[in-house]
Amino acid sequence: MCEKMLELKNLRKIYRTGRGAVQYEALKGISFDAFAGDFIAIMGESGSGKTTTLNIIASLDTATEGNVIIGGTDISNMGNREICRFRREKLGFVFQDFNLLNYFTVKDNIAFPMVLLNKNKKEIDERVRELAERTNITGLLDKYPYEISGGEKQRTAVARALVCRPALLLADEPTGALDSKNSDQLMELFQTFNELGQTIIMVTHSVRSASKAKKVLFLKDGVIGASLEKGGAKDEAFENGIADFLYSAGKQVAGR
């Protein structure tokens, strides 16, 4: 039995505007588990609750109700400092807009989380070099983010996300700002790291990107509407499966 890396228990999130007069329920009870080595893509229309779910897992936002358990630790009731510590040690992020710091070189951007954990220089150098080789950005280490392409930026962001060997890699629309070639390269990279045992949770709109995952969860109006397992299928076949599912779901909505 694989280790349970993530457990979401009946997550609810209610946004209140004004003085609480207007309420909006973004999540209406999301529950799912992710095991070590899982690669889960979360799909859904805008407003379905994908990013909210990811933000709550990432502890960037808090749930109104429910629990988030990562690697056996319930982060739902952690204090701010504990959450920060947990985030820098156990989680890695890849964002749509890269979120690289312009005043750091590529190397320093990758090294930043390790420096925050007070790792020694030798250890930092070794890890940065190893990840740079895997993400194919070794030649860019001394450049600044504004000197490299979008694909290179995102690979830098992936290296940074993985530098502390996180329990979970969270990605929010990682291919959203990339062209198809760079998107494919990035997804191949995700697959490679996943094959090496990295657990990945990814939010995406892209069917092609989602097809690289082992499992796809479809969110609709704040609940998990359906899920698809890749099983032994090839990427292309799984992509078609996801597309068919979305097509038929769309038809159902249209036919109502």
Place this chain on the structure above:
Amino acid sequence: MKQSFWAKIAFKNIVENRNLYIANLVVDVFTITAFYLFTYMTLNPGLKAAPGYATLIMVLSLGCVFVAFITLFFKMYTNRILSKRRDREMGLYAAWGLEYRNIDSILFYESLYIYLAGSILGILAGFVFQKLVYDGLFTLMKCSKTYVAGFSFTPVWITMLVFLFIDLFVLFSNMRRIRKNKVVSLLKEEGEAAPVKELSVIDVIKGLFGLVLIGGAYYYINTAVDLRESIEMILLAVGVFFVGSFFVISGAVVMLEMFLKKRDSIYYKSTFFSTIAKLISGTKNNAMSLSVINILFTCVIIGASTTISLYLGTQRQASEAFKADGIVNCRSFEDRVLCREAVYEAAAEVGVEVEECRESVLLGFQTLLDVEKGVFGDEGIESKDLPEVVEVSVLSDFNRNEKENYTLEDGEILLVTDEDLERKDYEFIDFYGEKLRVKYHFDTARYAGVDNIKYAYENHIVVKDFAVLTDLHEKLKEKGLTRELSFWCEYYVSGTKDDKVKLDAVLYDKLSRIPTVDYFDSNATQLRTRYARNAIFLFLGCFISLIFVMYMVFIMYYKQIEEATDDAPNVLIMRKIGMYDTEIKRSIFAENGLLFFLPVGMAFCHVAACFGMMSDIMKLFMLTDIAFMKLCVVLFCLFILLVYVLMYFGAYRVYIRIVLK
């Protein structure tokens, strides 16, 4: 579109950007108030009652011109920072289809509102404070005041006109800039992909050049400056410091930061990692603002601390200028008795006792001395870098004044030559053809006078007695040297300061009846005139320093908003990565601290280097107590540092509020 529409948009813009405009308005109001007060004081007829009225008016008028110019300079500079934040807004107007003349209308109305609000509030504040400032100045001057109350339009319209000109100048430069820029470049987010300026060879050269400039200026002002040129030199030095500081900040400081980055043991520490990286990008981009702050700070310390020490040291200056309570000079040997009698009579009338009344006779004039040959004359001798003077006096006066007991025979002299001239052992000297035997020879170091600025090489010849002196005087007359003997009477009296002021008035009246009296001065008179003059300097120094401080705060406030707005996305990333708020705050505290205190540290170095020159200038005003001046400068530095630290914490809070919002 009607003008009222643009006027409304302009008003809305000011309300929307109130964070920026309120700071702008506060500085505007303060400078307008200062300018109005200077103009009001200059034009107030009551000022005629002040001692040294003409000088006072001149200094105040110069103050007005100076305030106007620095206001124009700083407005242009701060406008650059302000407009950077508004360019996107103007770009949007252009993108929506507004013509340049429509944008000009908006800019015009914005400037008009700020101008009117600033002028009205500034003049109103000036009107409220004018009596207080007027009374304050006269209290500082320690003289009776004749405040002429009432509202005069002249200072109002002069103030409004000057600031109208300044604001129009700024407005036209803004209009020109908007027209010159393309809409796309206006729309570009400020700080968007702002590259980290990498250290280049040029930077290294610039940094070294800056260090050489500053070092050269330090060396020059402390060694080669002719003391009489101190005031011009200090302005030149400030200019060189500014250029040098800019180069040092933009080059050498970044070099230092780069060096720190290369030191793994420092750089790869969570406390310094982000701080050093941000500083490298920030220092170079902020070099100009930091240099301006550096120079403002230097000017504030030099201007305020010298005027404060000048004012607080007035008593010391008067005492240095006159060790005695008073001194009377007349041209006639017979009338000197009358002068002495006048002193005693006046003292009796006032009810004080004359403790001592020293009389002396002197023949003094400009001369040339051939040091090698020991020859005094007017022709055939090469002149030196400073004028030379010689004073011939009699032995009895010399022995009494210097508490010595020398003896001389006919034809013998006691010679005192300037300590800065080469010392030669003369057996005889030639004094305008007269051969005089040198019995004693000293230099002026032995009989040091006031440690003041050196205006001339001083030489003294002491002869046996008055008969020898008159004989020498006659012989010189025959040779065409028409300088007359002068008779001096130095008196010391008992009594209080008020008694001495009364004695002054009575004695002045009596002496004016003796036609051969050339000169009368006293400690009390010196004190009165010096207080008046120093108070004006203090008034100007403090007001102008306050204006500088206001602009310094203003520049920092804008820079903090600007930097914080640009840094907010970075901070968000740091938080997402898992940086604690306390770590972020610590990092910002260190970065801002270095950027804030770098110019101040450099300013303190400049002030320390300028101290010799400052004390020379003070010596021109007879403030020779350097320890006292040092104390004033150090205390003022501590005070301004405290103010600056408070400003820093204020700015830090603004920054944190923006980035952690």
